[in-house]
Amino acid sequence: MTSVVDLSEVAPGVLQVTMQDRQNKNTFSPELMQGLVEAFAHIEANPGYRAVILTGYDTYFASGGTKEGLHSIQQGRSKFSDVNLYSLALDCRVPVISAMQGHGIGGGFVFGLFADFVVLSRESVYTTNFMKYGFTPGMGATYILARKLGIPLGHEMLMSARSYRGDDLAKRGVPFPVMPRADVLGYARELAVDLADKPRGALVTLKDHLVGGMRRELPAVIEQELAMHDVTFSQPEVRERIERLFGN
Template sequence: MNDEEMEEMNDDGLVEVERHGRVLVLRMVDAARRNVLSQGLLSCLAREFAAAERDEDTHVVVLAGLPEVFSLGLSREGLLALTGGASVGSTESAVSAPVRCALPVVAAMRGHAISGGLLLGTYADVPVLSDRSCYGANFMRYGISPTAGATYVLGARLGEFLANEMLLTARNYQGAELRGRGVPVQVAPHDEVEDRAMAIAEEIAAAPRRSLILLKRQRTARFRAAVREACLHEVTTFETLMALPETRRRIEAGYPTWTVES
């Protein structure tokens, strides 16, 4: 079996690993729950990103999802655990894995990406969105303040005014609308997203691995520092709101288990 054909599924069956020469594709495939960010999926991603860093044959990582769903954010169970006092720290760390990976990461965000799912993709060095999929940060729909660096990352990636509107209104935006609003990330026709992401990854992968690692380290230093500062400001408000009975009621009454509103 050659590189183009080789595919490996990890033990938990939530992330598939595909090698294409110097490019490693990590594909989230929890179809049953539409790639919600369960602890299992987050653990798988952390493990596979770490393995990619150790692999001298890998120069670039592509993070992908299902054709219609990239990721719908934190699971309902995960959110309810946070209302009971669970620490948000491990979730923040896992969602920011693409920027913390030493190698360049391209996100093929072909399907819907909501809240934590949108953050996961926009933490990548190069996100590619679909013109027909929905993207949003619906924290306020449940009375939850943004976390995991959202107050900085969304503005840095999508533009400050759009990110502010997205966070306040908690509505979803179709990729074509985001392109019309002038987002500085690529928005491709739905069926071309993964090809576009792979083409970008292969261009990047032509450079020496050590050079890519050093460039990413330099390019992300200020970004990561700003994310850390944002998280420090976010956590107090987040923990205060998550402790309110109303927040738990909103999550229990309206938070979907795996569906997405468009």
């Protein structure tokens, strides 16, 4: 693994994947993307794992695209689909828990929502802020937010690009545990241990059944999002917004 992604078997059959690109605050830097792809390849190759915990460091879970990455898409040199992060948790054969102890920003929040289980922090900020920069959402956001949060809240988050504290989302009735940051990882580990007590074959079979429809439907959504990017990312205003607003 790269130095920015740490793997640790925290209980028998439970692998914790910790994103810790401190220099880039867990934006999707090349190092973090490579580390995540390698981590899930390692999980796929090791039949001893029965549950996975995905988490970040300190106050950051995952912060979405880098400024350089957004400019690259805006200039037509790359697409968000060039590296498939969005479906790593969905395609993982065993259950994945997103322990979002810290902020989930843009594609970083979307990345976490593709897990089988999601745990949020009361203090942290969660946002799908794509439209803030003038381009339409990617990473499967237009699919997973409505599916996991419900259509009214999901569409509000996508269109308004507002930021929400975990406490705010709890009041809106999100169907996930929302707890103090200090308790998020402990809760996720307890859940992972419960999962890992089950036979791996049964876990894999049940997950295949539960998420099979999502796995079949997502590729068409990604194609639609890429088509929208062809329209919206090319606008001159997008480059100016990236320069002016990135990190704010």
